Amino acid sequence: MFEVRELTKVYDDGTVAIRDVSFTVDPGEFLVIIGLSGSGKSTLLRCINRLIEPTEGSILWEGVDITTADPGQLRKIRRQIGMIFQHFNLVKRSSVLTNVLSGRLGYVNPIASILNRFPMRDRNLALKALQRVGIADQAYKRADELSGGQQQRVGIARALMQQPRMILADEPVASLDPVLAHSILGYIEKMNQEDGITVLCSLHYLDLVQRYATKVIGLREGRIVYKGSREDIRRMTDREFKEIYGQEAERVSAGFDEKGSS
Amino acid sequence: MAQNQHSELRSMVSGPVALFTSLIVPGLGQSLAGQFRRGILMFGAMGSILGLAYWRIHLLAHREIGFLAKYTKALSRRPHFVIFLSLCTAFLWVWNALDAKRQTVPERRGGSVVFILMVVIFFTMGWQISQINPVKMIRELPDAIPPLSKVLWPWQAAVTRETEEIRAGADILIGCEGKLPPIPEKVPGRPYLKSEPTCGELSRLDENNNVIKGTTLTLTASGFAPNTETQIWWTDNLGNEFRPRQEGEYVAVITDSSGSFEFDLVMPYRLIPPSARGPQIHHVGARQVSAIGSLMIADPLKLTLERMAETIFMGMMATLFGIILSIPVSFLAARNLMSGSWITIAIYYLTRTVLNIVRAIEPLIWALIAVVWVGLGPFAGIIALTLHSIAALGKLYSEAIENIDPGPIEAIQATGATRIQTIMYGVVPQMIPPFVSFSIYRWDINVRMSTVIGLVGGGGIGFLLVQYIRLLDYRAAGIAVWFIAITVAILDYVSAEIRKRFV
Numbered sequence: 001m002f003e004v005r006e007l008t009k010v011y012d013d014g015t016v017a018i019r020d021v022s023f024t025v026d027p028g029e030f031l032v033i034i035g036l037s038g039s040g041k042s043t044l045l046r047c048i049n050r051l052i053e054p055t056e057g058s059i060l061w062e063g064v065d066i067t068t069a070d071p072g073q074l075r076k077i078r079r080q081i082g083m084i085f086q087h088f089n090l091v092k093r094s095s096v097l098t099n100v101l102s103g104r105l106g107y108v109n110p111i112a113s114i115l116n117r118f119p120m121r122d123r124n125l126a127l128k129a130l131q132r133v134g135i136a137d138q139a140y141k142r143a144d145e146l147s148g149g150q151q152q153r154v155g156i157a158r159a160l161m162q163q164p165r166m167i168l169a170d171e172p173v174a175s176l177d178p179v180l181a182h183s184i185l186g187y188i189e190k191m192n193q194e195d196g197i198t199v200l201c202s203l204h205y206l207d208l209v210q211r212y213a214t215k216v217i218g219l220r221e222g223r224i225v226y227k228g229s230r231e232d233i234r235r236m237t238d239r240e241f242k243e244i245y246g247q248e249a250e251r252v253s254a255g256f257d258e259k260g261s262s
Numbered sequence: 263m264a265q266n267q268h269s270e271l272r273s274m275v276s277g278p279v280a281l282f283t284s285l286i287v288p289g290l291g292q293s294l295a296g297q298f299r300r301g302i303l304m305f306g307a308m309g310s311i312l313g314l315a316y317w318r319i320h321l322l323a324h325r326e327i328g329f330l331a332k333y334t335k336a337l338s339r340r341p342h343f344v345i346f347l348s349l350c351t352a353f354l355w356v357w358n359a360l361d362a363k364r365q366t367v368p369e370r371r372g373g374s375v376v377f378i379l380m381v382v383i384f385f386t387m388g389w390q391i392s393q394i395n396p397v398k399m400i401r402e403l404p405d406a407i408p409p410l411s412k413v414l415w416p417w418q419a420a421v422t423r424e425t426e427e428i429r430a431g432a433d434i435l436i437g438c439e440g441k442l443p444p445i446p447e448k449v450p451g452r453p454y455l456k457s458e459p460t461c462g463e464l465s466r467l468d469e470n471n472n473v474i475k476g477t478t479l480t481l482t483a484s485g486f487a488p489n490t491e492t493q494i495w496w497t498d499n500l501g502n503e504f505r506p507r508q509e510g511e512y513v514a515v516i517t518d519s520s521g522s523f524e525f526d527l528v529m530p531y532r533l534i535p536p537s538a539r540g541p542q543i544h545h546v547g548a549r550q551v552s553a554i555g556s557l558m559i560a561d562p563l564k565l566t567l568e569r570m571a572e573t574i575f576m577g578m579m580a581t582l583f584g585i586i587l588s589i590p591v592s593f594l595a596a597r598n599l600m601s602g603s604w605i606t607i608a609i610y611y612l613t614r615t616v617l618n619i620v621r622a623i624e625p626l627i628w629a630l631i632a633v634v635w636v637g638l639g640p641f642a643g644i645i646a647l648t649l650h651s652i653a654a655l656g657k658l659y660s661e662a663i664e665n666i667d668p669g670p671i672e673a674i675q676a677t678g679a680t681r682i683q684t685i686m687y688g689v690v691p692q693m694i695p696p697f698v699s700f701s702i703y704r705w706d707i708n709v710r711m712s713t714v715i716g717l718v719g720g721g722g723i724g725f726l727l728v729q730y731i732r733l734l735d736y737r738a739a740g741i742a743v744w745f746i747a748i749t750v751a752i753l754d755y756v757s758a759e760i761r762k763r764f765v
Contacts, residue, residue: 104677
C-alpha cells in the first residue's frame, strides 16, 4: 500500500506546482497520471523519491514516511523505486553496460563502485536485464550510439537492475515515435504484470492511457481533478478528457490501431 | 536598404544649399537633409582622412615650414602617393557635396559609391603607413638567398669532426731598427717556416685612404702535410691573431707533394698606436687544419636537442600547473554553480573578468614580467604560460561545467546512490572528455608558445634561436627552426589523435 497525503510543493520563486494532492495506490497497480505539461506531473513523481523536496504533506510507503526519512533511509527507499525519464537521462559517453550497472549503485560497496568494480553477479544481472529488453548485443556500445527507443530500453534495464518494488515513469514515451510508444510501455507493463511491480506513470495520449492504466488520476494546475478506475477510463468521453486538459485540447491519437488498443 | 527610419525625415534644406554646406563642412549637407548618421559618418571619415594625410605629408617633409612647402617637398619625394591621395580626397570632397544634394530628394537617398571611395582611400593610406614595399622584397631577394638557403638546409652544421692543427711561424720586426728576430731553427720531421726578410713595414693608408703596400715577405715552409690547404695567420705585438687578405681573399697556399711551399706575402695593414714604444715584434704563421676521427654531433645540434627537450618540458609543466590551478578557478567561473546568492554571483563576475584580462595579455608579455620577477630562464617562461593557461583553461572548463546535463545526475540519484557515487557516475563521465580534450589542446598551444617565449628571455629553444640569428649563424639557426617545425608538427598530430579518441 502506497499513500500520498496532502502533498504540496511550492518552489522558491513562489510557484505552486502541486497542491494538496492525495491518493493511494495498491500493490501491482498501473497508475497513470494525466494532465497538461506544467500541471505538476513531473513534480509529483519527483517528490515521491525526493529528487524534489516536497513542502508539505506525507508519502507513506510500507508504513514509512518518505518525506521524513534521513539520508541513509532515503537511499534505501530510493533503491527500491526505479525511475524512467522522458529524456532517458543516460550518461551518453558511458557504455550501455555501465549505464545499466549504475542502477545497482544503491546496493554495492560504495568504495568498490567508485573504482568501477561491480561483482560478477551484478554484471550477469545487467546482461540479463538487457536481454529482457532485447538489446543484449548493444551492451558494449556507447549509450549515445543507440536510437531513442533503444536508449529508453537501457533506461528500463537500469530501473530493472534496482530490482524495484515500484517504478516511477515520467513521460517515458513523450520523446519517442508513437509506434515505439507501445514497445516501451509493453516492457513496463510486463514488469508490472510479471514481477508485480507497482507503476506510477505520467502519459500524454488518452489512447495509451486507456490501453495500459488500471487506475488514473488527472492533474490540472497542481490539483487532482479526476480519479478513475480501469473501467472509468475505458468509458471516458472526449468531454471528460477536455475537462482535464482544458477547453482547447483535442483528443490526440497516438497513431495506432484503435481496435488493437481495446 | 536605404529605406530605414531616417528616410522618413523630411529634408530641411533645398538641394543647392545642401551641396554648398557640404562643400564647406563635409557631412553637414547630409545632416541638414535629414540623414544624420550619414552626415556624421561622412564628417568623421573626411576628418580622419585629412588628419592622416597631413600626418603622412608632414613625415615626408618635416623640415619644411608651412603646409604648401611641406606639400611640395612631399610631392617631390613620393609623387605617386601624394598625387593619388590628393586626387582621391578632392574627388571624395566633391562627391560628398553631390551626395548631400542627392539626399535632399527622398527617392534618391542612399547610395554606397561614396563609401567604397572612402575605403579605397583608407587602404591606400594603410599601404603607405605600413611601409609595404614589394619592390624591395624582389630587389633584395638575391642577397637573402645565401642565408635563407643555410636556414633551409642547415645540416652541414649538424655534424663535425675533431681537428688537428699543424703550425709553424716566424717573428717579424716592424721598422727594421734594432735587433732582428732570430731565424727559426729547422728540426727534421717538424713543420718549419722562415721569412725573408725578417723585418719590414706594415701596409698603411694615406690621407685619401689608399693603401700603401708594405714590405713583401718571402715565406719558405717545409714539413707540412702534402697537397693540403695551408692558412696564413698574422699575430700583432698585442697578441691579436687575424688572417691577412690579399685582393680581398684570405691568404691560403696549397703545399706541394713534399709538404713545402714558397709564398710572397705583403705585410698586412695594422694600425699601430702612436704611443707604441720600443721594438715591435709581429708573428707570421702557417697553419694546416685537418679533420680526424669519426663524425660527431656538432654543438648547434646538441644545444638544439637540449633546448628542444627543455621547451617540451616547459610546455608540459606549464600545462600541469595550469590544469591544477584552473580547476578550482573554473568552478568559480561556472554560472550554473554560482547562481545561488548575490555573493556567489559577484564572485562569478569577478572571476570571469580577471580571467578575461589575464587571457587578453599575450604570454610573451607575461614572460617579460616574469623575467623581471624570477630572472631569465625557463622558469620565467613557465610562469608566463601557466598564467595564460589558467585563464584559458578556466574559461573552457567552466563552460564544460555549465554544459553538464542534469538528467543523468538525477537518474543516478534516483537509484539510491550516495553523493560520491553520483559524482563518479553522473558528473565525471560528462566532464572527462571535454577536460582531456581542452588540456591536450592547451599542452599543444603551450609547447608551441614556449618555442617563442625564449625570444624575450623565457628559456627554451627560442632563446637559442635568437642568439644564433644575432650571431648571423644561419646554419645553427636553421637547425633550431627545423626542430621547432618537426616538434610542432608531431605534437599537432598527436594531440589531434588523442582528442579524437576522447570526444
